[in-house]
Amino acid sequence: MHYMNQNDVSRRDVLRGALVGMAGLMVANRLSFGAAAGPATRPVAAAGKAKSVIQIWMWGGPAHLDTFDPKPEAGGDYCGQFTKPIETNVSGMRICELLPQLAKHADKYSIIRSMTHGNNAHETASYMVQTGRNAGERLVYPCAGAVVSLFRGSDAGYRGLIPPYVVLTEPQGRFSESGFMSNKYRPFATGGDPKQMPFAVEGVVAPGISDSRQLARRDLRNSLDTLGHAAAIDPQIQAFTATGDQAYDLITGDAGKVFDVSQEKDAVRDRYGKNTFGQSCLVARRLVERGVPYITINYKGWDTHKQNFQTMRRQLPEMDAGMSSLLQDLADRGLLDSTIIWWGGEFGRTPKVQWEAPWNGGRGHHGKVFSAVVAGGGFKGGHVVGASDAKGEEVKDRPVYPCDLIGSMYALLGIDGSAKLPNPQGIDTRVLPTATDGVKTAGILKEIM
């Protein structure tokens, strides 16, 4: 419905004419359609075992000694209060005593104890781990999620209404984004909190607004959209409208119900843990069931400069419940083989406990060696890759650099590491770094693939 009068007609003509040139400027920033520079090579969805990735991002850098690389033999100044790590259901593999549930699933995951990049700054290290690239160079590369969104998202035939790259719940910002690639590959951060009812997903679920009211609002908005109607024939506007329709389908249709955790039995919700992380794991499982290719759970609170042991005691049981439930459920549903789980943060934490003031029992940043855990999607479980030294301070065996871990994931996903990334300046940029890029690599994780 729109209003026609003499003025509108002439304005419409002007607009129509101007739009072709303006559309790129006006629309591109808000919604990109990859029009500027489509991927130079768009691989057909290659047959890779893995179809989805759930990244559990341990924001702040989790202490490797207090999680997956315990060192009780190094003495109290290193292991602190956690002196009795537990055996897992894989003989010879032991983890922190505060992770008994995960200990029962060690056959599903493998621990990498020799992650290294040597950087101790949150932002720099986050960038390095999430992109596999060196920081501070000319280009800002996309993180793994954006790359997977490129090769497994709509450009590759993904037709789901849920965006292909979802972040639960807070985005980390520029360290886990699309870099020089277009905004189309940025993550969709849900916002809200899955432990609240309802889980208020940004732009999708608004508490207190029924579906019919949403649709009525859409109709009202359409009726006011004179530009949309004036320039309805413009291809950019058509695409814009189509996307808008898709968004509403997501909001009002079934697809958006993936975020509705009340659909799960209470017993299941309890098993994951009625906390933000636990419920995020549950939502992640539901997203994988719907075929979403990349999900990041941003798990905050691991930057334990002070109160390291108190914080571990409070948070590790929460992590244990959520992560083990996720592994169990995916395995039960036959989804573990096609879903990669990647647990890790930007670095580890100083093995020598900082007993002195003002830390009074904390751990600082430690990028020289730290741990990561991978499961599913073609990764073998029950293995330990690499080792740190007796105190957990340096790499002892088989360093694993960020690009090695990411490269392994891409291989399992069937993403060609030498494929080009679309670059708006036309620079030759590839999925994985090569020797000439000056990025350290020790080879992908063939040991567990």
Next chain:
Amino acid sequence: MRWYLRHLGAALTAVVALPVMAQQQQVQRDPRIGYVLPAGGQRGTTFTVTVGGQYLDGTTGAFFTGKGIKAKVVDSFIPTNPGQAALLRNRMDELRTKRQAANGVPTRGATTEPSTRPVFTAEDEKEFNEIVKRLANFVRKPSSPAISESVTLSVEIEADAEPGEREIRLVTPRRDTNPMVFFVGQLPEVCEKPSRLRDEPTKSVPPDDANVTLPTVVNGQIMPGGVDRYHFTARKGQNLVVIAKARALVPYIADAVPGWFQATIRLLDKEGKELAYDDDYRFDPDPVLHYVIPADGQYLIEIHDSIYRGREDFVYRIAMGELPFVTSIFPLGGKAGAKTDVVLTGWNLPDSHFAVDGQPAGIAHVALPDRGLYRDSAVFAADALPEVMEQVAHDSPQTAQGIAMPVIINGRITKSDEVDVYSFRGRAGEEIVAEVRARRLDSPLDSVLILTDAAGKQIAMNDDQEDKGAGLETHHADSYILTKLPADGVYYLTLRDTQGKGGPEYAYRLRISQPRPSFELRVTPSSASLRGWNNTPLSAQVIRRDGFTGEVAVSLDGSPGFDMPDVRIPADKTEAKLNIAPRRSQADGIYPVRIVGRATIAGKQVVHPAVPAEDMMQAFAYRHLVPADELLVTVARFVAPPTRPALGLAAARKGATTKPSKRGE
């Protein structure tokens, strides 16, 4: 009780406690201080000082270096933590019930027969009131636990105490704390109340205003969002100098970025117009203002953090008035043992020349003329090598100033982009050192040194060189070259400012000589608590100079009453742990201990005293060795671990289901 039985009991406790201690030793409960407010006072006065830190319970007094200051403990504030608060509330309920029962108020399950009523004694009353007071101190989660406790002292400075910088430590029965600076001044001082005792909340505090009379020193503490203002009357033509000390008081904070209170000061007129502003004084984060007052009237000085942060340890001292302030000296040093005439530049100075008495080789802090107002000191470098002054116009190889090694050149980069070139003859295979001392002597110069041969080919170059011995420097701007000359011939050494700056204050001392291998020794920390053997509380660190690779033997110097096995720091190492213990005859108490390092260099034995230091962390990452005046060791064999006053905690524990907190037991 027989003395040995008394000690036996304690000794047995100590023996029994040892294995438990060994485990719990992990959670260090060493008393430590984080700020002092005010960090000084006027001589001839008595005033209150708040010292903040952690594990300060049981503080018995304070130590000051130098003469003429004494203090006594007046009060303490130990915030009650949630565990203790829960126990205290339980106990308070018990006492309240008891009081009600004693007054005949019928309570559930309790009889009201007078003969069976409990008696609420005076002690019960006292305990109840103590609990009320301690619950009032309940802080659920102090913003920075390491500085949440405080001790209040009454400090008296004698009228003839030497003005200048001292150190203060708190003393507890088990050990003394780390030191912090404390100034003896000559001007009247004011000090704002510590934030805990102020009425306003800690968030977005309105500016604190005070009226003062110049000249004066004001002391305060900036909490988050805090702005402090000092109003004063000034006369036209007055040469106002405002010197703020913030980083000087707390040089490194481990859990804050950049690692100190980044103070900024403004001078405003009574209309609120800003007349002057300073953030850093050259490279020093502490601001200094100089302004000629334009007209009689009211003015104000305002201080706040550069981005309005605040914390208990953001304390400051600002001296204001027509105070003498030296902005630069030249030369920056002189020949050891010889009197040196130094030219002073600055504001409100009595004289532009100053004679420095002969100093032993090394770095000295020379007191500057203070006109009875404000005492400052200059860093002065004395060396045994021959000294020359820079000649004019030597900014190219053609006009280079020829020198003969070994020598120390006193020069200046007098204007922007100036280049100073020196030439000397060298032999093939000869090792030479070119070392700039400028920033370490408070010069703003950011030197860069380039060594070239006669053909202009660069042999060596250096911009910044870290000196672990300069613990308060964060920009190690002084250049250093140690290199072997490739051939016989003439060599050119070019010195300039990396940033292209210059001016009369951009002074330097440039040493060109053969290597003088040497070492410095630091011992950390500067306080220790000793109960017997089996502890290695101290660590020695060697700073090797001019390529010294020899072994350093570390031993006690004097200090009867203590034993320390000699420790050798071998050529490839820089540190070692020191195991020191009191002799049986040494009574409990606090003692200064001296440690020296010995090495053989070029066939001669060289002895250097170890400089006590604190190994401080800055901004989560960097570490610095900050020197202290003395190493003080507390012998505390028969002192029980710190306890909180009982306050019914024992009784509460009987019935409490909450786990008692570890502290205070």
